[in-house]
Amino acid sequence: MNEVTDDSTTIRDAVRLALRDAMLADDDVILMGEDIGEFEGVFKTSRGLLSQFGEARVRDTPISEAGFVGMALGASVAGLRPVVEVMFGDFALVSADQLFNQIAKMRWMMGRDIPVPITVRIQQGIAGGSGPQHTQSVESLFGHFSDWEIVTASSAESAYQLLLAAIESDNPTAFFEARSMYGRKGNHRGTSETHQIGRASVIAEGSDVTLLSYLTMVDVCLDARAELVSQDIECEVIDLQSLRPLDWQTIGESVARTGRCLVVHEAPRFMGFGAEIAASLHERYSQQLRSPVMRIGGLGTPVPYAESLEESWRPRVQDVCDAVFRLARS
Amino acid sequence: MVAKTMLERAFESMTHIREFEEHSLRMVMRGKIRGAVHLGVGQEACAVGARFGLEDDDVVLATYRGHSYALAWGMPLTRAAAELFGRRDGSNGGLGGSKHIGSLDHGVAPGNAIVAGHVPTACGMALASKVKEQNRVILCVLGDGAMNQGVVYECLNLAAIWSLPIIFWCENNQYAEMTPIADVIASESLAQRAEAFGVTVMMSDGMDVGDVINASERSRAIALTEGPVFVELETYRFSGHMSGDPESYRNESEIEEWRTRDPIRQARLQLENSGQDPAELDAIGTRATERVIEAFDRAEEGTPPSWTDVESLVRTSLVGEEPPRRLGIGRTGSE
Numbered sequence: 001m002n003e004v005t006d007d008s009t010t011i012r013d014a015v016r017l018a019l020r021d022a023m024l025a026d027d028d029v030i031l032m033g034e035d036i037g038e039f040e041g042v043f044k045t046s047r048g049l050l051s052q053f054g055e056a057r058v059r060d061t062p063i064s065e066a067g068f069v070g071m072a073l074g075a076s077v078a079g080l081r082p083v084v085e086v087m088f089g090d091f092a093l094v095s096a097d098q099l100f101n102q103i104a105k106m107r108w109m110m111g112r113d114i115p116v117p118i119t120v121r122i123q124q125g126i127a128g129g130s131g132p133q134h135t136q137s138v139e140s141l142f143g144h145f146s147d148w149e150i151v152t153a154s155s156a157e158s159a160y161q162l163l164l165a166a167i168e169s170d171n172p173t174a175f176f177e178a179r180s181m182y183g184r185k186g187n188h189r190g191t192s193e194t195h196q197i198g199r200a201s202v203i204a205e206g207s208d209v210t211l212l213s214y215l216t217m218v219d220v221c222l223d224a225r226a227e228l229v230s231q232d233i234e235c236e237v238i239d240l241q242s243l244r245p246l247d248w249q250t251i252g253e254s255v256a257r258t259g260r261c262l263v264v265h266e267a268p269r270f271m272g273f274g275a276e277i278a279a280s281l282h283e284r285y286s287q288q289l290r291s292p293v294m295r296i297g298g299l300g301t302p303v304p305y306a307e308s309l310e311e312s313w314r315p316r317v318q319d320v321c322d323a324v325f326r327l328a329r330s
Numbered sequence: 331m332v333a334k335t336m337l338e339r340a341f342e343s344m345t346h347i348r349e350f351e352e353h354s355l356r357m358v359m360r361g362k363i364r365g366a367v368h369l370g371v372g373q374e375a376c377a378v379g380a381r382f383g384l385e386d387d388d389v390v391l392a393t394y395r396g397h398s399y400a401l402a403w404g405m406p407l408t409r410a411a412a413e414l415f416g417r418r419d420g421s422n423g424g425l426g427g428s429k430h431i432g433s434l435d436h437g438v439a440p441g442n443a444i445v446a447g448h449v450p451t452a453c454g455m456a457l458a459s460k461v462k463e464q465n466r467v468i469l470c471v472l473g474d475g476a477m478n479q480g481v482v483y484e485c486l487n488l489a490a491i492w493s494l495p496i497i498f499w500c501e502n503n504q505y506a507e508m509t510p511i512a513d514v515i516a517s518e519s520l521a522q523r524a525e526a527f528g529v530t531v532m533m534s535d536g537m538d539v540g541d542v543i544n545a546s547e548r549s550r551a552i553a554l555t556e557g558p559v560f561v562e563l564e565t566y567r568f569s570g571h572m573s574g575d576p577e578s579y580r581n582e583s584e585i586e587e588w589r590t591r592d593p594i595r596q597a598r599l600q601l602e603n604s605g606q607d608p609a610e611l612d613a614i615g616t617r618a619t620e621r622v623i624e625a626f627d628r629a630e631e632g633t634p635p636s637w638t639d640v641e642s643l644v645r646t647s648l649v650g651e652e653p654p655r656r657l658g659i660g661r662t663g664s665e
Contacts, residue, residue: 075458097444108425110430111423
């Protein structure tokens, strides 16, 4: 634990505190996004920031994702350190040209490794009936553009430290949040050392199966782990945190030891990070693996509104347990 | 009336740019430059006039038709040519090529090959200038074609609400790629669209470098003290949209009519009328030709980049491996 977050800090608080502390430490940090100033953010992640830092540094934008995301690029190569809030993952696609043809390619077009210290915070995922255009998980899209760092956090403490790290990073960094987790209190295990870009945190130890996960599915994996213990299966749960770059040292050490691995994420299974990780594990650890790496994820259709369908669209505790049984038996 | 020495310098700059454009086309035709070049022959006054009205710290973001801006902003001929050849000492390290030519050292952002894709970046740089009190103006070049990209309107609005020190420099060369502007624009002018967003607008004869310089100077003053300016420059390109363009969309008589307004020809006539020795003006032309050819010859001899040269840029597993391995497992095991 650090001095800033404790067991009563929510992820929402942690995000706000990280933004505040980044802005206190560096005058060049500015915030842009819809409703972030006067309204303090639709999820209240910027409560108090406008009154503390003023409207030059906390800017309410018009509804112009392409415009203000792209503006952050220009600001970041001209001396500012902008943090842009994209309200929903789905809306990130409105600024796709700026994210993927501009920000991701700026250094390459220039031919120079200059700092591009832009942070884009994207909130996403299922949260009780938001429908097909307010629930998209988009982190996998960023994977095809190698200049983007891709960072997530599943607890208040890691959110605080990793968002700070994202803002301090001189690389374009996409930081993913899930509104279903904003109210989540309590800290996972992990240390200042593991709460860095490029590092994963071992949340719970185990010797039989490695569960790799991030964001909303970390808690699902922990719940599954508790059930599986009663079946004599001990799972090691790792919060990947950093999807790019991945922490192959931590992942590899665990998989080499357990020999079995399941990747769990909310984003669609097809072409998700699970696919990339599974393929890479097979390439690197084929000797140590006792069974093929499995991955489970979202169904991949647009997320339906009806609860009867939405509730089984992404992995649940039972789905994780079923997958682990298959792994353990194979 | 523009000071004579400034007009002569503008004439010299435009002449160099024209030579550069025409020689790069020759190199493409001879197969020495790969891909296509998007030349601005005929539009030289827009770039040179812009630069002459601005200050040293002002930054330009141009389009894929951007050689003229890079050169007008002082990029050495050899660096620009080397980029076209894909050489390591090109302005972009050989990684961009013609469409992306630029160098922040010279105040030129890399050109953009997504029509209007750079306009938000330009606004962001203007925001930094304002917030950090850099006292610089951002020149955002865009064409009549770009005026149909939605993001331009987002940016006009953003610039207006935040009073950004930016000049939207719209080169209306009458064609959006191969399509005449009348077919794709219903408004009476491009400037009126910008005006609707609360931006100060100005018209300029893009074939008259003196007029362009005035527009540039005036816009700069407004942008720094009041807010964004949109300048619509009437211009024309004698070259095709890109090398290899069959130009079936226009006829010779239209081109010939516009040639009477050739900016270099007009500048020359003005200089002669005010007493400049024609032989001196010829000498400028000859010098430009020699310098351009020498620059291209030297640039061509340069070394192409290797993967090691761009090591720090590569964030996947190709680092340090030559030739790049496709298995995806790098030396450092990073991915």
